[in-house]
Amino acid sequence: MSGYLPATDVQRDEMLAALGLANLDALYGHIPDSVKRVERLNIADGASELEVRRKMEALAAQNTVFPTIFRGAGAYRHYIPAVVGAVTSREEFVTAYTPYQAEISQGILQSIFEYQTMICELTGMDVSNASVYDGASAAAEAASMCREKKRQTVLISAAAHPDTIQVVTTYTQAAGGKVALVPVRDGVTDLAALESLLDEESACVYIQSPNFFGLIEDWEKAAELAHQKQAKMIAGCNPFALMLYRSPRECGADIAVGEGQPLGIPLSFGGPYLGFMACTEALTRKLPGRIVGQTTDKDGKRCFVLTLQAREQHIRREKASSNICSNEAHCALTASVYMAAMGTEGMTEVARQCRAKAHYAAQKISALPGFKLAYAGEFFHEFVTQCPVPAEELNARLAPKGILGGLPLEGNRILWCCTELNTREEIDLLVSILGEVAK
Amino acid sequence: MKLVFEREKSRASQILPPCDIPLEEVSAVPAEWERKTPPRLPQLSESEVARHYAALARQVFGVGSGFYPLGSCTMKYNPKLNEQVAALPGFTGVHPLQPEDTVQGCLEVLALAEQYLCEITGMDAMSFQPAAGAHGEYTGLLLIRAYHRARGDLGRTNIIVPDSAHGTNPASASMAGFRVVHVASGPDGCVDLEKLREVCDEHTAGLMLTNPNTLGLFEKDITAIAEVVHEAGGLVYYDGANLNPIMGIIRPGDMGFDVIHLNLHKTFSTPHGGGGPGSGPVGCKKFLAPFLPKPYPVSRDGALTLDGDMPQSVGKVRSFYGNFLVVVKTLAYILRLGAQGIPEAAKHAVLNANYLKQGLAKYYDVAVDSPCMHEFVLNLSRLKKETGVSAMDVAKAMLDYGMHPPTMYFPLIVPEALMFEPTETETKETLDEAVVALSEIYQKAQQDPQSLQEAPHRTAVRRPDEVQAARHPVLRYRWEN
Numbered sequence: 001m002s003g004y005l006p007a008t009d010v011q012r013d014e015m016l017a018a019l020g021l022a023n024l025d026a027l028y029g030h031i032p033d034s035v036k037r038v039e040r041l042n043i044a045d046g047a048s049e050l051e052v053r054r055k056m057e058a059l060a061a062q063n064t065v066f067p068t069i070f071r072g073a074g075a076y077r078h079y080i081p082a083v084v085g086a087v088t089s090r091e092e093f094v095t096a097y098t099p100y101q102a103e104i105s106q107g108i109l110q111s112i113f114e115y116q117t118m119i120c121e122l123t124g125m126d127v128s129n130a131s132v133y134d135g136a137s138a139a140a141e142a143a144s145m146c147r148e149k150k151r152q153t154v155l156i157s158a159a160a161h162p163d164t165i166q167v168v169t170t171y172t173q174a175a176g177g178k179v180a181l182v183p184v185r186d187g188v189t190d191l192a193a194l195e196s197l198l199d200e201e202s203a204c205v206y207i208q209s210p211n212f213f214g215l216i217e218d219w220e221k222a223a224e225l226a227h228q229k230q231a232k233m234i235a236g237c238n239p240f241a242l243m244l245y246r247s248p249r250e251c252g253a254d255i256a257v258g259e260g261q262p263l264g265i266p267l268s269f270g271g272p273y274l275g276f277m278a279c280t281e282a283l284t285r286k287l288p289g290r291i292v293g294q295t296t297d298k299d300g301k302r303c304f305v306l307t308l309q310a311r312e313q314h315i316r317r318e319k320a321s322s323n324i325c326s327n328e329a330h331c332a333l334t335a336s337v338y339m340a341a342m343g344t345e346g347m348t349e350v351a352r353q354c355r356a357k358a359h360y361a362a363q364k365i366s367a368l369p370g371f372k373l374a375y376a377g378e379f380f381h382e383f384v385t386q387c388p389v390p391a392e393e394l395n396a397r398l399a400p401k402g403i404l405g406g407l408p409l410e411g412n413r414i415l416w417c418c419t420e421l422n423t424r425e426e427i428d429l430l431v432s433i434l435g436e437v438a439k
Numbered sequence: 440m441k442l443v444f445e446r447e448k449s450r451a452s453q454i455l456p457p458c459d460i461p462l463e464e465v466s467a468v469p470a471e472w473e474r475k476t477p478p479r480l481p482q483l484s485e486s487e488v489a490r491h492y493a494a495l496a497r498q499v500f501g502v503g504s505g506f507y508p509l510g511s512c513t514m515k516y517n518p519k520l521n522e523q524v525a526a527l528p529g530f531t532g533v534h535p536l537q538p539e540d541t542v543q544g545c546l547e548v549l550a551l552a553e554q555y556l557c558e559i560t561g562m563d564a565m566s567f568q569p570a571a572g573a574h575g576e577y578t579g580l581l582l583i584r585a586y587h588r589a590r591g592d593l594g595r596t597n598i599i600v601p602d603s604a605h606g607t608n609p610a611s612a613s614m615a616g617f618r619v620v621h622v623a624s625g626p627d628g629c630v631d632l633e634k635l636r637e638v639c640d641e642h643t644a645g646l647m648l649t650n651p652n653t654l655g656l657f658e659k660d661i662t663a664i665a666e667v668v669h670e671a672g673g674l675v676y677y678d679g680a681n682l683n684p685i686m687g688i689i690r691p692g693d694m695g696f697d698v699i700h701l702n703l704h705k706t707f708s709t710p711h712g713g714g715g716p717g718s719g720p721v722g723c724k725k726f727l728a729p730f731l732p733k734p735y736p737v738s739r740d741g742a743l744t745l746d747g748d749m750p751q752s753v754g755k756v757r758s759f760y761g762n763f764l765v766v767v768k769t770l771a772y773i774l775r776l777g778a779q780g781i782p783e784a785a786k787h788a789v790l791n792a793n794y795l796k797q798g799l800a801k802y803y804d805v806a807v808d809s810p811c812m813h814e815f816v817l818n819l820s821r822l823k824k825e826t827g828v829s830a831m832d833v834a835k836a837m838l839d840y841g842m843h844p845p846t847m848y849f850p851l852i853v854p855e856a857l858m859f860e861p862t863e864t865e866t867k868e869t870l871d872e873a874v875v876a877l878s879e880i881y882q883k884a885q886q887d888p889q890s891l892q893e894a895p896h897r898t899a900v901r902r903p904d905e906v907q908a909a910r911h912p913v914l915r916y917r918w919e920n
Contacts, residue, residue: 003780004516004708004864005787011867012787015794024786027793028688030810031657035694041687043555046777049520056771060529062544064537074758075535081454083485087492092499095517097509098714103838103898106440107495108713114443117915121478127914130714133570136758144614163758170754174581174616216472242478244468250475259758269545270535270759271570272716284912290714295908298893303900307908313573313610314849318619323610326571326704326719330712337492340443343451343482353458359465378472395538407536424459 003046063269066404068426070361072382072417073212073407074135074161075270076262078240078350079421081341084264088334098290098329102305109304112292112329115336122242123235123256124249125278130290131332132324135259136164138275139206139236140171141322142255145279145286146204146232152177153201157189159211160236168206177203187213187375187384191221198229204254208236209245213415214358214382215375216241219251227252232283239263239276239335241380243344243351248278255279264338265331274331285311288322353420354381357427361418364431368438374413382417384409388438397437403430440498443491444916449484479918498899499713500843506869508795510814510846510858511605511653513683513705515788518775521709521768530767535759539744545763546743549736552720552770559773559781560682560699561692562722567761568732572680573607574756575700575719576647578732580615581753582698582723583645583674585730589751595644595673601630603654603850605680608647617644624852628654628807630664639671649678650694651685651812653850653858655792665695674698674727682706683862684789684813687782698723707769718765732756787863788813791870795861798874802881806853814860818853828884828891830855835902836883838895840876 007015012024021027028036047055069077087093092107099105099112112130119128132138143154154172156165158181169179180197182205183190189207198205205226209217223233235248237258248256260274261267279287285308293307313320339347358381366373370388387394391408398405403426406416418427483491500507507514524530533542553565569575580598587595597620598612609619620638625631629652639646646668650658658664665675677691677699683706691699703709704717711717723731733752734745745760776784789812796805796815806816819830834844834857846858861870884891895901 003776003784004518005784006864006866007787007790012790015790015867019790019793019797024790027786027789027810030659031689032659032662035661035689037688037690037693041778041781042558043778043781044774046780047774049775052771052774053520053524055774056524056767057527057529059544059547060524060527062547063529063533064541065528065532066534066537066541069534071534071536073536077532077534079455081485083488087489087496089522090492090496091503092496092501094522094712095501095503095710096499096713097507097512097514097711097843101500101834101838101844102903103835103895103900104498104500104843105713106899107498110440110442110498111492111495111713113914113916117442117444118478118480120915121480124476124478133574133716133762134758137570137574137756161758163755166755167757170581170756171614174584175614176616242474244474245472246474247476247478266531267534268531269533269542269763271757271762272764273758273762284914291912291914293908294913295904297900297903299901301900303903305903305905305908307905307914308912310909312606314606316610317606318609318613320606320610320613323573323577323607323614324571325573325607326702326711326715326717328570328712328716329714330710331716333713336443337488340481340483340491341485341488342454342480344477344480345482346451346454347480348477349455349458352462353455353460355468356458356460356462356465360460363465378469392538399538399541404534404537420455420458 067402069404070416070418070430071404071407073415074163074259075267076419077267077421078262078419080264083341084334084337087337093330093333099306102303106303109292111333111336113294113304115332116292118336118339119276119278122239123237123278124247125256126281127284127287128278129287130292131327131329132275132277132289133328134273134275136167138257138277139164140168141288142234142257142277143168143172143204143206144175145255145283147177148203151201151203153180154203155180155182155197156206157182157208159184159189159213160206160208161212186377187215188217188377191218191225194222195225198225198231202229202231204232204234206234206236210238210241210380210382213375213384214379215377216245216380219248219253223252240351240354243348244355254283260335263335265334272328272331274328274335286321289324289327350420354418357418357422358383361416361427365434368435370438371434381419382415384413384415387412387414394437398433401433440494442916443481446483446487446491448482449487451482452485505841505843506865506873507843508845508859508861509843510860511680513860513862515708515862516864517708517710518772521771524771525764525767530764543743546736548767548770550743552766555773556701556720557722559686560722561690562699563725564728564731565720565722566731566735567718567720567766568757569700569719569721570757570762571715571717572700572702572719573611575721576607576611576678577614578721578756579676579698579700580611580617582727582730584615585751585753586727587644594642597642598644599638599646601648603652603852604647605653605678608678628656629658632660632663635664635667639667641672643671643673645674645676647676647678649681651681654807654816655811655814656807656809657812661694680705681813684785686785688785698727703765703769708772709765709768716762716765718762784863791861791863791865795859795870795873799877802878814858816853817857819855819857822884823855826884826888828888830857832891832894833857833880836880836891836894839897842873842876
């Protein structure tokens with residue numbers, strides 16, 4: 001199998017002859033034999049396109065795709081309009097390299113500039129970068145932006161997504177910083193505890209809202225407390241919640257980050273996803289990753305370039321603000337096309353429907369015996385209930401009906417999620433099955 | 440081109456049905472939580488959205504648009520089959536927190552890709568959590584750190600990085616809490632063994648090396664290099680950015696490397712997406728496996744399961760399991776090429792690079808004149824001195840020929856550098872055409888240097904003012920009112 005090699009044997013031999021070589025192996029003649037492998041690779045023989053397609057389809061068929069999903073916890077199934085995939089699957093967008101050659105990359109550069117604007121609008125912040133890997137690494141990068149010589153402690157709410165807490169911990173500790181968990185009370189960050197934890201060594205406070213339990217947090221109060229000690233406030237966001245609830249900027253946050261997956265990006269077993277990051281103007285030069293800026297060309301035409309590169313690894317090497325190079329540009333494009341297709345009204349409608357369905361489901365589920373709502377606070381599209389039977393057992397009853405139930409949590413609790421995709425019928429069916437279990 | 444925000448409002452198409460939960464049935468968002476200023480997003484019809492992005496797509500140069508010899512980026516053809524299989528609903532529709540018995544296909548993809556990539560690299564275990572090459576470097580360095588610490592060897596604070604290294608190497612080392620020690624290359628462009636010995640000591644945690652290096656040269660002393668570092672008690676890290684010319688022929692694990700990362704978006708044909716997503720799996724020898732990020736897929740009782748019980752793990756570097764769909768594409772690629780196709784592709788990458796180098800060496804100076812692997816670097820100092828035409832000018836002139844320029848001004852150890860990596864998926868015809876184009880550019884440099892200094896002439900925009908962009912940053916659109 002020649003895979004994707006275009007050269008015919010004749011062309012190959014012509015090229016070898018031009019180089020004065022007898023065969024392909026002669027290209028490696030200067031390399032010591034001791035490191036060359038003589039045995040054949042112990043992997044399967046190459047296969048035709050059709051065979052590989054069948055093999056991959058067989059692998060995909062081993063997974064269950066649930067028609068109905070009531071699970072979120074950091075990955076959310078939303079409706080993706082047809083135009084999104086049609087636009088983003090264009091070969092140019094899929095295959096282009098990072099737009100270092102601005103003259104032939106205006107399409108990518110402009111799409112990133114538009115993405116940056118949309119993220120600034122969503123979060124209310126001044127400056128956005130071109131994306132990072134995911135919401136968790138965005139939080140970790142944000143914490144790195146805030147750490148200074150004498151401020152090495154990152155305070156993170158225990159109600160943040162567990163993966164975010166872990167990634168922030170990995171990044172912070174590796175660089176010599178400390179992580180302190182702010183305890184949770186009634187499902188939300190305990191602000192009294194936060195106040196007592198904050199001191200002169202605190203670099204920043206990270207609070208996710210809606211938090212892991214779906215509850216809205218008081219970013220504004222947290223920002224006030226952080227700022228009293230000259231620490232920074234990092235708001236972890238859900239893009240749809242931003243359509244309805246107060247923005248990080250309105251609450252006084254210094255940095256807003258989040259997982260952009262809900263914006264037109266499929267679940268895909270966890271990736272690729274999209275980390276978005278935005279900050280106040282004052283922090284611009286600490287922001288990691290690529291940033292696109294507007295300028296003019298030789299002929300005075302408006303155009304776009306990668307800019308402020310003096311922050312980046314290929315210029316500053318070990319002194320760079322981050323090591324990030326490849327980002328999630330194509331996911332950022334997807335999010336932009338999604339937001340352009342939905343518009344402010346469509347995005348708001350998605351958010352309203354998510355909330356309405358989740359609140360409806362919460363009312364119905366919590367009315368069942370043994371399924372009490374765990375917390376009383378305002379929630380967006382996720383909520384926690386008690387569960388009268390082991391949560392796994394409950395989910396096993398739902399699976400045959402094509403329903404992926406909520407995420408089991410410690411203490412026999414379940415974290416439920418609704419999006420605009422969950423119909424009233426589906427919710428009613430869920431409630432009726434839970435009702436049987438509750439008996 | 441108008442920005443998406445500058446297009447006149449059009450009638451947005453109805454995408455969702457009306458909410459089937461009457462809003463009066465549920466409480467409203469409490470006023471104290473309510474957002475005061477809504478975000479300003481476009482309001483466009485579907486047709487306008489499609490047209491806007493079609494206009495943008497016309498100003499993007501993809502791998503399908505023409506020759507793309509970007510050094511160190513391995514811009515090989517991105518097979519269409521990869522995209523199709525990664526779009527199968529059986530992969531895209533899977534929630535990352537589904538019960539394990541419902542995601543056996545996904546876990547099998549990870550397990551197979553791990554098995555194949557370990558065989559190709561000579562490693563024993565691999566994690567797909569890192570989302571890009573730099574992320575893989577970072578994770579690999581965390582492994583090195585955790586290894587020394589687990590042995591109580593706390594004084595190993597230094598990572599040695601050659602001066603020809605990718606910029607991510609020192610940046611990753613510094614993020615992982617190490618001090619970066621640079622080691623200069625010898626006159627042959629390779630690591631200078633003597634200089635390496637001088638910097639290796641009890642503070643050495645490891646050496647980061649890409650082989651072939653960024654000059655496209657194979658580090659012939661690699662076994663001795665690894666020995667020097669190992670004798671000092673350090674580990675040897677392989678930056679997999681340049682694996683393409685040796686895959687299936689020379690294995691990092693057999694050269695003495697302990698830990699590696701791969702760039703699936705380079706070597707294994709997954710597309711670059713205008714800058715990402717990539718995937719930067721980190722592989723290691725058995726003794727480092729307990730330190731890999733968690734969870735890690737393992738086979739237990741005939742089924743695959745995600746093992747989170749790893750007390751020595753470096754922790755998590757990303758949510759969930761990394762850029763899964765990129766791994767799907769990689770697996771499809773490996774299955775297509777197979778045991779023979781992988782080394783065959785590597786050899787053709789080296790053939791194409793040497794053939795192109797020979798063609799260009801008639802006009803331009805090669806930085807180091809010895810047989811290259813997948814890429815080579817031109818040094819345009821002489822041309823610049825004689826004609827005033829710089830590497831930048833030549834690169835920009837290539838745009839007028841419908842080619843993507845090579846990587847410019849890298850590696851840093853070569854002045855006026857142009858770094859070419861044609862990859863194996865280019866035809867002899869394309870390479871011959873590139874030589875003709877670059878010979879014409881060379882002649883023009885002698886006769887009419889000014890026209891090159893003003894190049895490109897045919898692109899939509901010409902030499903954007905980067906200084907203005909950085910001095911007066913305009914990083915988002917601002918509405919007039």
